[in-house]
Amino acid sequence: MSLESYRCDMEGCSRCSSCKWIPLAQIRSQRWSQVCPSVWHNDFHAYSGSGKLNVALSILDGRSDFDESAADIFYACTMCGGCDVGCKVYRNDIDLTDTFHEARARAVELGFARLEHLQLVENMRAENNVFGLPRDERADWAADTSLLDANSEQVDILFHVGCRFSYDESQRDDLLAAVEILRTTGKRVGTSGTAEACCGQRAYECGFDSELHNFGDDMVNRVRTSGASMVAVACSDCFGAFNYLYPRNGKDLGVPVRHISEIAAELAADGSLVGAFSTPNATAAARPRVVTYHDPCHLGRRGEDYAGEFDGPKIDRPDNTRRDGRGGRYDAPRDVLKSLPGVTFVEMQRVREFSWCCGAGGGCAEGSESFSIAVATERLEEALSTGADTLATSCPWCVTNFTSAREQMRADGDHREIEIIGISELAARQISGEVPVTITTTATTCEEAAT
């Protein structure tokens, strides 16, 4: 595809601004009615989904140049897809984020890539991970887990750990809890160890298509070698990559991809999730919590099953071949949370396909830190407004960004408390009576490790 191939989408924008709001039928207050972090933060219309289409059309029509200032607009965006959902309530013929992706790819071609994004790609090329941490340390976390080596043994489930979970010690409990959940399935579970590499998603979203293709080919080979009948992930970015971006870009893993929340929900439904974390202390009462849930974009609206391209004019495109967000994974994590002892579940107003983004995506955590943190802070405010004391989510990138935002709030003198936690770890804590999954005394984030 090319930027030109989206001209019809750009010209089709009626300027109705549905891409700025959660769907009109869902608005429950003024405070939580916006869906687009980019225009929320930058105000001028150019930053909205519609505005970015206008800017791209201006360039194609020769009215303006693709320069640094245009690139700034395209990069001031978390690629969260909220605009796509708002637009597709009404339109079948406009694909916003696909257009933005092509604009970013053009920015890379023309030499306007952000330095931080170039560094990210460099890290991936050198060490197979986005942080640039040593590739031979990728599987250190698994030393005591006795997971199978999927490079040499046949497994049922290939657990793709992902860059953040592999290196981020601060999220080790969530990762180990995910492993326990996988084990509870009774299947043979393995990883690719140090041979595992990044899924390529973060580079792709920054406009570096070839990374997705290269890392995608590697992933396809690893899955084949493992003999797995399922790929499991605990990271939503990886889920979105494998479930949507890979098939769209011709990478066929040949097996279904399941997120840990889907597997946990099945175990919760048949009563066996409890078995994953029962310990001698399990009789201790679960800590009462009021929990709200943040839908990660790439497990939700950006993680839908890829339904192929419609062969005809988009104006005639049926609902089921467009990416309108409704097919994301929304119920499974909620089912898990609602099944946990001690949990009172409350919803925020912006949920499911019209969720507010955590701010970490689209290269913003790397290249536009203050914007990224502002977006996460806005979500923390929404979580706090529900009366929740716990914000659960199912993506380590979201956890990281929310944690950074909370630290920033504390530094600014705001000491309202809300615990930010991954869904697997929360399951472990609630079921086991707060016995930690593992004792991690020197937890460091991968950003700290990389510096």
Place this chain on the structure above:
Amino acid sequence: MSLATDLIGEPIGADALSDLRSAVGERWVRTDPHVLDSYAAQPFHKVEVGVWIHRPIAVVMPGDATEVAAVVKACNRHHLRFKAFSTGWGAHAGAGFDNVVQIDLRRMNRILELDIENRTIVVEPYVTCAQIQAEVMRHGLNLHIHGAGSNCSPLANATSHMGMGFSSISMGYSPRNLMGIEWILPTGELVQVGSFATGAGWVSPDGPGPSLRGAIRGFAGADGGIGVFTRVGLKLYPWSGPAEIEVSGGSFRGMQVEIPPLNGSFMCIFSNLEDYGDALYDIGYAGIGYAQFKAATGLGLAIGEPELFRRIRDEPGFREQVRAFENQFIVIIGGHTQEHFDYEVAVLGDIVSEHNGTMNSTDGLMATGRGGLWWAVIRNSIAPGMFRPTGNFYSSMGGDEAIANALRQATVGEELKEGFIAEGSCADDLVDNAHTLLYENGLYAHTEELVLYDHRDREQNRKLKGLSDTVMHSIVERTLGGGGFSFFAGAYAHEVLGPHMENYHLWQRRLKSALDPEDLSDSKYFINSEGVEAAGHG
């Protein structure tokens, strides 16, 4: 004709830019071409070919009325036109000329007062109808949402545009709901209109003293041609439903909603237009109904069920069967008590059967799913769906007339549209019209001939101007009254229609000249001080 690189004027001068920056702060002034062009892409409600309108010379974003006044004064000093913009949907919201400073009021997004007891709310320009409705429903109140839908600014609509909507039958049209206006004149002075100006609260829009409401907006509004409105009071109405509506299954198609007690939605179908019209008169006399409208059959299907619509359109047998349902309207009843609800349902039933019609609940109708249509009407979340079938539409024949004349307009509108469809000026939508939306107890019925087209189809886009002119002249030649939405043809339409409507255009020109001697408040869609040429039509 607007080609891709037309309509780009000279950049703003350094002195003017510096003045604008002083008015609002540097962060809130943008002159980079990408940002400017995002305000120049407005393919909706314009008869010229293509996406682009004039590129503004600068976009400024004031934070309050004082800053708006400072911007307007800066424009006066530098002889620059200006155009205010709130939610900004359509060419009439953008620059009509070169050298226009676009005043984006997005930062002015506050709900300033909510007086539950006196049922009024005071808002700034960038508060939307959906936001207000969500906030006031929890207090048992609701607001009138105009036809453009709940994504739009009620301030912009009530001060500057038409303003009918589904709820007009019980809540009037937008200008009726104004409870006071704060207005920056084209010269930059701040004027307050209504009782709040004397500290008496937002209880009367017209006094003490002479009312300026008529002068400010006339019937159809000035579309930004007479200054900037920075604050309004709006009248609110009772709401008997719950504080929040639970929505599942989707946000439009497939939307599932439980219709709450005391609320119901009914489709009333008649075998001919005469019975249909008589029933509407009786509904008006009876003073019943919370919302009412007549959906265009083909268009309604195309928005909600596009695949089914295409099959029906292309199959002559189906087509005729569906057209047999044309004489229908939907009435939503919202009772304050069970007795009230039962009474209105019974009266509606009597009226419908007296005129040989049938009446059925719409719960579960079409793709909107259970209760979805009811909520889509109450929230008025339908309007952007008008773009689904072909990418664009135009509102042509129609206006605001007595029911009988509105039905004449609708009939002529269909006749014309049939020709337009045959010559390829617009898409085939089964021809049926959206008409006779009642307001003011049936005193008026609003009618629009909605024409579907795709501006990306340049051939079709080129024919739109002819279509618009044909409709406008037909209104005059066939003395159908009510210029209505032909005003979207721009200032030229006022010149054509004015002589047939008590020369309102001459009165408005006098007002415009007095208030805006330099014609700086962009009048592309209003009266200008000199006439058609200066309005830029052609």
